[in-house]
Amino acid sequence: MLCVMNTSSGSDKSTRDVQTASATRTDVTAAWRQHAEQLPLQQWPTGALYVVATPIGNLADMNLRAIYALQLADVVAAEDTRTSRTLLQAWGIETPLLPAHRHNEATAAQAIIARLAQGQRVALVSDAGTPAISDPGARIVHAVRAAGYRVIPIPGPSAVIAALMASGMTSDENPAFLFAGFPPPKKHARQQWLQQWCRLPVPVVMYESPHRLETTLRDLLAECGPGRQVTLARELTKRFEEITTLPMSEAGGWLREHAHRSQGEFVLIVEGAPAASGALDARADELLQALLETLSVKDATRLAARLTGTPRDVLYQRALELRGQAEEP
Ligand code: SAM
16 A cells, blocks of 8 residues: 655654755755656667566655656556556556556566567556565566567665665675565465574565464564564555564564554564574584484484584584474474
């Protein structure tokens, strides 16, 4: 759902700041107009697909190139034409729309390629954010490129990046983060999936739908342990945006603290595993799991250390985690 952030409700300082900004608005508008006037002088090839990012909540996050590409296009291929119609109307754009969703991507790709062959410009949008990132579009982009036509990205809002930007979870280390997408809905698959990400010494970004969030947080607690930090980024760029980072053990409580919290859209960022546990490779982990089926934590750790050369304290920590998981109901 698109909405414009209300910045005028504050009193004192924040209102003054908004008023000061308003006083200089004419300058900004002039600069905006100047940049808009220069846009037609940039490269806008015909027979090309323009992949356009759109706001993830706040309409004002549309950028000039996105607006111009959507205006200039002969047609806008949209995940949901009604949702995109609202966006286009908000910006006074009258370009016709054609449906391009998960269930018709192959046929939509052919229709788009036929238009590109006629020298048209086609824009591709999803309901919100960046197309082809956990959204339809990838197959269309692939088919268009395979057919030899140019694909031009118009970057902009993305929930992954917005959440990372404000999380404090990133660092100068490489890899800086890993984007895992949506957890599988089925319990066993989800637990295994979370287990693999929890082992990595890298912040992992996930999307989750509000009705599955509580279950996913419970599984994350079991797989990553209570001390691991998690960022919950809710309703990004919207009026009730909330971004919090807290230990995994407190995430469920935070969610239940206010009834409204379990609604809205969420990005989760799981802190990377501590270097020691991240150093445990998959083979050592498997061996440890097998040994724990018959041996005590101490004996399994000693034997696994001897067989794999992995430091004993790393294995011991992991053995405790595994034993803890096995004993949960
Ligand atoms: N392609 C989109 C992008 O680039 O942001 C993501 C589309 S994916 C189908 C939708 C998921 O993105 C939601 O379930 C949620 O996890 C996340 N998301 C989208 N908008 C969000 C927002 N405003 N705040 C928090 N999460 C958001």
